[in-house]
Amino acid sequence: MSKYRADIGVFGGTGFYEFLTNVEEIWIETPYGAPSDKVALGEVGGKRVAFLPRHGKDHRIPPHLINYRANLWAMKELGVSRIIGPCAAGSLQPHIKPGDLVVTDQFVNRTWGRKDTFYEGPIVTHVSPADPYCPEMRALAIEAAKEEKINVHERGTVVVIQGPRFSTRAESQEYRSHGWEVINMTQYPEGYLARELGICYVNIALITDYDVGTLEHPEPVSHEAVMIAFKQNIEKLQKVLFRLIEKVPVDERACQCADALKSARG
Ligand SMILES: [Zn+2]
Structure with missing residues (x-):
């Protein structure tokens, strides 16, 4: 166990650093290898927060090569019991607009080859992600978004694709036809691995664009437009x-x- 401690973990983008006070950056080694970057430990509103940019500080790690297990294990080492995992995402439904937030309640995994469990034997362990996101934290996230007067969708299914490429029109139309709302490349296995460790996890998806199969918006997604x-x-x-x-x-x-x-x- 690390001598450093934190209550809440945050995975996310680089813009977060400036808000942390009393920041100390540390490397945490894990049995699963190195996390995406140093963990920044600091305070927000009197709480100890550990911040880790899932793509690395300079955004060098693509979604399919992130060491999700090391990132989650680093949070566990710090004693984190709650994780907030915001992400950029595309909309699959016309009523979910760029700039909206979605507090997702389900994921569908369409990734492959990612290391997505801590339990590789000899004790066989089957963890249920039937409701993968923490209900207590979801309710608080919705409340927080409403208080900031931001258009928030109180539920949504995120389909997680392998990346780093975007979807074809046919793939995107398939996801949309299932009624799924949001598309992203990092929500699996990040949130699920938190559950395996008994850590609460909530996702807040920031909609950056309409995916290519969302009817009224046939323009292909570009990384530039997303950024x-x-x-x-x-x-x-x-x-x-x-x-x-x-x-x-x-x-x-x-x-x-x-x-x-x-x-x-x-
Ligand atoms: Zn919880």
């Missing part, structure tokens, strides 16, 4: 994050996330 939209909206996402951090109780958890292993072994 421009992300920068335009990052400030409001950060306001929600800080409000959420202030709201999250760290001494008591009203959810069942910590009990994930109770019925997972025979």
Whole structure:
């Protein structure tokens, strides 16, 4: 166990650093290799927060090559019990507009080859992600977004694609036809691995664009356009994050996330 401690973990983009006070950056080694970067430890509203940019500080690691297990294990080493995992995402439905936030409640995994479990034997462990996101933190995230007067969707399914390429029109139309709302490349296995460790996880998806199969918007997605939209909206996402951090109780958890292993072994 590290001598450093934190209550809340945040995975996200680089714009977060300036808001942390008393920052100390540390490398954490894990049995699964190195995390994406140093962890920045600091304070927000009197709470100890550990911040780790999932793509690395200079955004050098593509979604399919992120060492998700090391990132999650680093948070566990710090004693983190709650994680906030904001991400940029595309919309698959016309009513979910660029600039909106979606507090997702389900994921569909369409990635492959990613290391997505801590339990590789000899004790066989089957963890259920039936409801993969922490209900207590989801409610607080929705509340925080409403207080900031941001258009927030209170639920949504995110389909997680392998990347780094975007979807074809046919793929995008397939996802849309299932009724799924959001598309992204990093929500799996990040959130699920938190559950395996009994850590609460909430996702806040910042919509940057319409995916190519969303009917009224046939223009292909470009990384450039995504980054421009992300920068335009990052400030409001950060306001929600800080409000959420202030709201999250760290001494008591009203959810069942910590009990994930109770019925997972025979
Ligand atoms: Zn929870």
